[in-house]
Each structure stands twice: as C-alpha cells, then as structure tokens.
Amino acid sequence: xxxxxxxxxxxxxxEVLRGINLHIGRGETHCLFGKNGSGKTTLLMTIMGxxxxxxxxGRISFKGQDITKTPLNERSAMGAGLLxxxxxxxxxxxxxxxxxxxxxxxxxxxxxxxxxxxxxxDRFLEREVNLGFSGGEIKKSELLQLLAQNPDLTxxxxxxxxxxxxxxxxxxxxxxxxxxxxxxxxxxxxGLIITHTGFILNYVAADRGHVMLDGQIYCQGNPxxxxxxxxxxxxxxxxxxxx
Amino acid sequence: xxxVTHEENMKKPVSQGGDEALIRRFSPASQAEPLKNAELxxxxxxxxxxxTGFDLSGEGRSGTFLMANCGVTKxxxxxxxxxxxxxxxxxxxxxxxxxxxxxxxVEADKDAFTKETERGLDNGYFIRALPGxxxxxxxxxxxYIRSDNTAQRVHNIVIAEEGSELxxxxxxxxxxxxxxxxxxxxxxxxVKKGAKIVFTMIHNWGEDVYVRPRTGVRVEEDGxxxxxxxxxxxxxxxxxxxxxxxxxxxALARFNSVIVAPKGSHIDTGAKVVLEAPGxxxxxxxxxxxxxxxxxxxxHLVGLAKxxxxxxxxxxxxxxxxxxxxxxxxxxxxxxxxxxxHEAAVGKIAKEEIEYLMxxxxxEEEATxxxxxxxxxxxxxxxxxxLNEELKSIATEGQKGM
Numbered sequence: 001x002x003x004x005x006x007x008x009x010x011x012x013x014x015e016v017l018r019g020i021n022l023h024i025g026r027g028e029t030h031c032l033f034g035k036n037g038s039g040k041t042t043l044l045m046t047i048m049g050x051x052x053x054x055x056x057x058g059r060i061s062f063k064g065q066d067i068t069k070t071p072l073n074e075r076s077a078m079g080a081g082l083l084x085x086x087x088x089x090x091x092x093x094x095x096x097x098x099x100x101x102x103x104x105x106x107x108x109x110x111x112x113x114x115x116x117x118x119x120x121x122d123r124f125l126e127r128e129v130n131l132g133f134s135g136g137e138i139k140k141s142e143l144l145q146l147l148a149q150n151p152d153l154t155x156x157x158x159x160x161x162x163x164x165x166x167x168x169x170x171x172x173x174x175x176x177x178x179x180x181x182x183x184x185x186x187x188x189x190x191g192l193i194i195t196h197t198g199f200i201l202n203y204v205a206a207d208r209g210h211v212m213l214d215g216q217i218y219c220q221g222n223p224x225x226x227x228x229x230x231x232x233x234x235x236x237x238x239x240x241x242x243x
Numbered sequence: 244x245x246x247v248t249h250e251e252n253m254k255k256p257v258s259q260g261g262d263e264a265l266i267r268r269f270s271p272a273s274q275a276e277p278l279k280n281a282e283l284x285x286x287x288x289x290x291x292x293x294x295t296g297f298d299l300s301g302e303g304r305s306g307t308f309l310m311a312n313c314g315v316t317k318x319x320x321x322x323x324x325x326x327x328x329x330x331x332x333x334x335x336x337x338x339x340x341x342x343x344x345x346x347x348x349v350e351a352d353k354d355a356f357t358k359e360t361e362r363g364l365d366n367g368y369f370i371r372a373l374p375g376x377x378x379x380x381x382x383x384x385x386x387y388i389r390s391d392n393t394a395q396r397v398h399n400i401v402i403a404e405e406g407s408e409l410x411x412x413x414x415x416x417x418x419x420x421x422x423x424x425x426x427x428x429x430x431x432x433x434v435k436k437g438a439k440i441v442f443t444m445i446h447n448w449g450e451d452v453y454v455r456p457r458t459g460v461r462v463e464e465d466g467x468x469x470x471x472x473x474x475x476x477x478x479x480x481x482x483x484x485x486x487x488x489x490x491x492x493x494a495l496a497r498f499n500s501v502i503v504a505p506k507g508s509h510i511d512t513g514a515k516v517v518l519e520a521p522g523x524x525x526x527x528x529x530x531x532x533x534x535x536x537x538x539x540x541x542x543h544l545v546g547l548a549k550x551x552x553x554x555x556x557x558x559x560x561x562x563x564x565x566x567x568x569x570x571x572x573x574x575x576x577x578x579x580x581x582x583x584x585h586e587a588a589v590g591k592i593a594k595e596e597i598e599y600l601m602x603x604x605x606x607e608e609e610a611t612x613x614x615x616x617x618x619x620x621x622x623x624x625x626x627x628x629x630l631n632e633e634l635k636s637i638a639t640e641g642q643k644g645m
Contacts, residue, residue, distance in 0.1 A: 048602060050598055050602075051594060051598065071601075072598060072601045072602060073601040073602075073604055073605060073606050073607070073610075076601065076602055076603060076604040077604055081602070082602050084599065084602075087599055088593060088595045088596045088599050090596055090599070090600075090613075090614060090617055091617055091618055092616070092617030092618055092619070092620035092621070093613060093614070093616075093617035093620075097613075097617075098603065101600065101603050101604065101605060101613070102603045102604065104604060105604075128617075145603060149603060149604065
C-alpha cells in the first residue's frame with residue numbers, strides 16, 4: 001500500500017527527516033511512537049503532500065505508484081486520508097458541507113451521518129467546522145469526514161489527544177470502522193497511527209510499531225511490546241538498544 | 244471633472260465628502276423617461292432586480308415600492324394593516340408633523356450630495372409601522388436607475404412607532420445595459436421605544452455608477468435597529484457611513500456588511516454608532532473581499548454613558564495582488580465604565596485552510612471558492628430562514644465569474 005524509501009525532508013531549510021524507510025502492506029495498521037519534535041507529524045504531512053515539506057531525497061510510493069511529486073488533492077483522490085491533530089477553523093463552512101466534499105464522486109451510503117446520529121454528534125453537522133469544537137469533538141468531526149471520504153490508507157495524527165476516557169471508546173470504534181477491524185480476511189484498509197500515549201492501542205489493534213527519534217526510525221516490532229518498553233525504560237532505552 | 248480629483252476626494256474622510264463636479268456630470272432623473280408601470284420592465288431587468296431581493300410578484304412581502312428614475316412606478320401595501328407605505332412627497336403633504344423627522348438625523352448641508360438632494364429631490368419612500376404593530380412579512384423597496392448617465396436623488400423616512408416591528412428589504416440597482424449613473428440616497432430611521440427595525444439593503448450597480456447613501460438612525464429606549472448591507476457586484480464607487488444615535492436606555496444597533504469589490508471598484512464603507520444612554524449596545528461587523536478593488540472598512544464606536552457594550556469586527560480577504568483593504572476601527576470612550584472592543588484581520592486565505600480542503604479531495608481553486616463562499620455565508624439576524632436562503636443564493640450567484 002505504502003512504501004517509503006530513504007526519505008529526507010527539510011522544513012524551512014532545517015533537516016527534520018533523515019532517511020526514513022517504511023513499508024505498510026494492504027490491510028495493515030502500523031503505529032508510530034516518538035517524543036514530541038521527533039518528526040512524526042512531518043512524516044505524515046509529507047506522505048499526504050502538504051506544502052512546506054521539502055523532499056531532499058528518497059521516494060514515496062502509494063499503491064505501486066511513485067507519488068513523491070503528486071499534488072495533495074490527487075493523493076487524496078488516490079485514496080489517502082489524514083486525521084488532522086489541529087485542523088483549521090473554516091468560517092461559514094458547516095460540517096455537513098465538509099462531509100459532502102469528502103464523499104464527492106464516491107458511492108456513499110450516508111454512513112457518516114448514521115454514525116453521527118449513533119454517537120449523538122448529529123447536531124454538530126450544522127456547526128461551522130472546528131469553530132469552538134473541544135478536543136474530542138474535533139476528533140469526531142475528523143473521523144466522520146474520513147468515514148465519508150473512505151480512504152484506503154488513513155494517516156492518524158494523535159487521534160487520542162485531548163479526548164476524555166468516555167469519548168476514547170467512541171473514537172476507537174470509529175477508527176476500527178475506518179480500518180475495517182471488523183473484517184479479518186482480505187482486509188483492504190491500511191492505517192498509520194501516531195500515538196504519544198499509546199492509549200489508542202487499547203481500542204485499535206496494530207500490526208506493527210515503529211519508534212521515531214530525531215528524524216529516524218530506531219526500532220520496529222510488535223507495537224504492544226515496544227510500547228511496554230517505552231513505558232518501562234523511556235525512549236533513551238531505544239537509543240541505547242540501537243547503539 | 245478629472246478622475247484624479249475624484250480619487251483625491253475619495254481619500255478624504257467621509258465627513259468631508261462632497262463633489263459638485265461629479266453631480267454635474269449627470270443629468271437629473273427628472274429629465275429621464277419615467278416608467279409608467281412595472282409590467283413594462285424587460286425580463287433581464289426583472290432578473291437583475293431579483294438579485295437584490297426585490298421580487299416583483301410581491302409574494303411573501305407586506306408591501307412593494309418601486310422607484311424608477313424619478314418616478315414612483317409601484318407603491319402598494321396589499322391591504323396589510325398597521326403599516327403605511329407611500330411616496331415621501333405624498334407623505335410630506337399628508338402629514339404636517341413629518342417636518343419634525345425631515346433632515347433631522349442627516350444634515351441637509353452636510354455635503355454636496357445632501358445639498359443636491361434637498362435642492363432637487365426626485366422622491367423616496369415613507370414607511371411607518373403604527374404603535375404596537377408587528378409587521379410579519381418584510382416590505383420591499385427598490386430604487387432603480389433605468390436611464391444612462393442619470394442622477395437619482397432620493398430621501399427616505401422610516402419610522403417604527405412605539406412597540407412596533409418592521410422589516411424592510413431595499414434593492415438598489417441600475418438597468419442591466421446601463422453603465423453610468425449617480426445614486427444619492429438620504430435615509431432617516433426612527434426607532435421608537437421598544438420598537439424594532441430590520442433593514443436589509445442589497446446593491447447591484449453598474450461598473451461606472453457612483454453611489455452616495457447618507458443615513459442617520461435614532462434608537463430610543465429598548466429599541467433595536469439591525470442593518471444588513473450587501474454589495475457583491477462591480478461599481479465605480481460607493482461611499483457610505485451611516486450614523487446611529489442610541490439615545491434611550493438599552494437601545495441596540497447592529498450593522499452587518501458583506502462587501503465584494505471587483506477590480507475597478509472603490510468602496511468606502513462603515514458605520515458610526517454613538518452610545519448615549521446607559522446599557523446601550525452595538526456591533527459593527529464587516530466581511531470584505533477584494534478581487535482587485537479598493538475597500539475602506541470603517542467603524543467608529545463612541546461610548547458616552549455607563550454600562551455600554553460595543554464591539555467592532557472587520558475581516559477582509561484579498562484575493563488579487565492589486566486589491567487593497569484598509570480597515571479603520573475606532574473606539575472612543577468618554578466614561579470609564581464601558582465594555583468596548585475591536586478585532587480586525589486582513590489578508591489572503593490561510594494556506595492551511597486551503598490544504599485542509601485539498602486533503603479532502605478539492606483542487607486548489609475549488610478549495611478557495613469553498614472558503615470564500617463560507618466567508619460570505621453570514622447568517623443574517625432578524626431575517627426569516629427563507630430570506631436567508633434567498634440571500635445565500637444571491638451571494639453564491641454573485642461569486643460566479645469572479
């Protein structure tokens with residue numbers, strides 16, 4: 001689904017990613033751990049194709065196609081989607097307008113609206129998107145948009161940040177739907193989840209974990225084991241382990 | 244006159260406005276051919292008037308007033324009780340007391356335009372809601388210049404008597420095939436104790452049309468005045484600066500403007516509100532977009548009494564390299580116990596907003612127009628849902644071809 005080879009990225013002339021290699025297969029969910037400022041968000045934004053992330057070296061392939069230079073909206077059309085950690089407020093644009101944008105040209109059964117009703121979030125459809133939304137409301141709004149968009153690869157930037165325990169369950173449910181966790185054979189949807197706290201792993205099973213430090217991937221393996229290790233020994237252990 | 248002189252004049256504050264040479268460039272509306280009846284309007288004229296919220300069928304309206312050039316073509320209330328609608332010249336003859344409302348909130352010798360209106364008045368509308376009457380459907384008025392190179396001089400009086408409520412929609416336009424003209428519109432609004440006026444004005448002018456509204460408003464105790472002003476199409480220049488005096492306790496005035504300036508348009512707009520009584524409240528909110536035109540968004544709040552609350556907000560988007568938006572917010576407090584604030588933001592659309600929509604699959608152009616539509620998508624307070632929808636579709640249509 002996604003293949004990243006030797007990716008080097010600068011922001012404003014500063015080196016942020018230094019030789020990333022990552023491979024996510026069809027139907028797989030991967031987790032990305034790492035301290036603040038280690039380059040996790042930069043990696044997601046670069047995969048999605050945002051401006052300001054200057055690729056100095058390396059290559060990104062999505063569904064077998066080289067997308068290193070493909071514009072953002074075309075990557076979206078190809079089936080990539082992103083959950084923003086802090087999305088901007090769009091004045092006068094309602095959440096229901098955003099859902100219409102997301103499902104454009106797609107065969108959609110109105111699942112997003114159904115889920116909005118199920119999770120008691122339907123009154124937000126008439127609200128201007130992200131205006132005065134709480135942390136949890138932003139995540140729900142983002143996930144509804146993604147459910148309407150129905151991407152094949154979903155990039156999730158700290159989906160649990162700012163969400164209280166009660167809502168974590170709902171967010172988890174929505175991510176599970178998005179990543180087809182209810183299908184066990186021939187699962188088509190892939191995901192890459194950035195998590196700082198690891199809490200989301202209690203709700204969404206991941207196939208593989210990666211630790212990112214200082215713009216590089218230090219360690220890869222079973223996500224729960226990696227997370228246990230980080231909780232016990234901290235990220236310093238990853239540095240030592242690699243040395 | 245040369246255009247340079249005019250440009251210089253436009254740079255002056257509105258209070259010094261005035262331009263006799265500009266007025267002399269046009270021939271008075273009284274010399275232009277009148278429109279005998281509204282059935283004679285061509286199809287494209289009816290459509291253009293519709294874009295200002297003026298529906299010739301009169302459906303869903305309490306009354307209809309159409310003034311084309313200098314003549315009143317249509318003036319009918321359709322049997323709605325509790326409200327009076329007539330040409331202002333007729334009202335002046337009928338009601339001796341109207342003199343006490345005539346040139347009281349706008350000074351007749353304020354500038355060349357008010358002087359010209361006093362000297363050569365064509366006509367205008369008189370609207371009055373009787374005490375305690377709540378007029379459910381809006382009255383619609385239309386000031387329409389139909390002949391080329393014509394100056395129309397209008398003076399309107401709107402009175403909401405004690406405890407009454409009145410909605411007025413005014414569409415101002417020029418003939419679709421006409422480019423040049425001058426509209427001078429003096430308007431005086433009187434909101435009595437506990438009364439409410441919602442006034443919505445939509446402008447749809449031609450590319451070489453000059454527009455000089457001169458407006459005064461007085462709001463008494465517990466009275467409410469809500470003004471919504473929308474101009475989305477090309478115009479040579481608009482210079483408007485209504486002044487509201489909140490003379491009674493807890494009086495409220497709110498001015499909302501949605502302004503789009505295409506290339507070649509010069510729009511100098513804003514409002515001043517003088518909060519004279521305790522507990523008076525006011526808001527001046529403008530959303531402006533320049534596609535290459537110049538916009539001045541003024542706002543001046545003057546707090547003279549304790550416990551007044553007032554807020555000023557200017558938001559401007561510049562969507563062309565040549566565009567200019569100049570926000571001039573002013574707060575003036577004369578007593579300590581006031582709550583007055585302003586915020587202004589001018590610039591291009593934030594890249595992150597465009598990219599947010601692009602990540603959901605829109606192209607850059609589609610994302611930009613979605614954001615612009617949202618920016619103009621102001622829910623107008625005091626209007627019915629249907630009218631709000633109508634205005635939204637006018638705003639959406641107005642965006643096409645920009």
